[in-house]
Structures are given as structure tokens and as C-alpha cells.
Amino acid sequence: xxxxxxxxxxIPAVKAAPSPDEILIPLFTGMWAxxxxxxxxxxxxxxxxxxxxxxxxxxxxxxxxxxxxxxxLLRALGNLRLASPVAGGxxxxxxxxxx
Numbered sequence: 625x626x627x628x629x630x631x632x633x634x635i636p637a638v639k640a641a642p643s644p645d646e647i648l649i650p651l652f653t654g655m656w657a658x659x660x661x662x663x664x665x666x667x668x669x670x671x672x673x674x675x676x677x678x679x680x681x682x683x684x685x686x687x688x689x690x691x692x693x694x695x696x697l698l699r700a701l702g703n704l705r706l707a708s709p710v711a712g713g714x715x716x717x718x719x720x721x722x723x
Contacts, residue, residue: 660700669697673707677715 664670667687672678680695687694701707708715 656700657704660697660704661706663697664701664706667697669701669707673715677710677712679712 667689669683669687672683672686680698681691683689683698684691684694689697698707702709
């Protein structure tokens with residue numbers, strides 16, 4: 625008696641070609657993320673947050689920027705997990721690296 629082993633072959637599913645949105649959206653959002661990080665580095669935001677939570681107004685006064693624009697930059701950094709909202713302001717996230 626011979627024993628035969630049967631193998632199961634799995635054929636991978638064929639993926640459809642990506643849509644233009646699937647190609648372009650990561651390119652655009654990657655550019656925006658890079659600009660936010662570069663701006664934060666140029667302004668020294670990580671250094672300003674290193675001492676502890678600060679409000680956007682405090683950061684703007686020290687960095688010489690507009691308070692509302694600074695608030696938008698901090699929100700963008702929050703979406704990238706580089707700054708976190710806390711009671712009384714924002715703090716630097718562990719992922720943020722000071723330049």
C-alpha cells in the first residue's frame with residue numbers, strides 16, 4: 625500500500641490596478657506631512673515643547689509666528705503623532721525628535 629500525500633495549491637487573488645485616487649492621495653498627504661515636520665523643525669517646535677506642555681500662543685510668541693497658524697501646525701503634528709494635546713496645551717510625543 626502506498627500512501628499519497630495531496631497538496632493544496634493556493635492561487636493568489638489578482639488585485640485590480642490601483643485607482644488614481646489610491647496613487648495620488650498618499651503622495652499629496654506625504655508631501656503635507658513632510659512640510660509640517662520641516663516647518664516644525666525649522667521653528668524649533670520640539671525644543672519648545674521639551675520643557676513641558678505649552679499653549680499654541682506661548683509657542684507662537686517664542687517662535688515669532690502667528691498664533692492661529694501655530695495652532696494649525698500643532699494639530700497637523702498631532703495627526704502625525706508628533707505632538708499630543710494635554711490639559712493646558714500641547715506636549716511633545718515620544719516619537720518627536722529634537723533637531
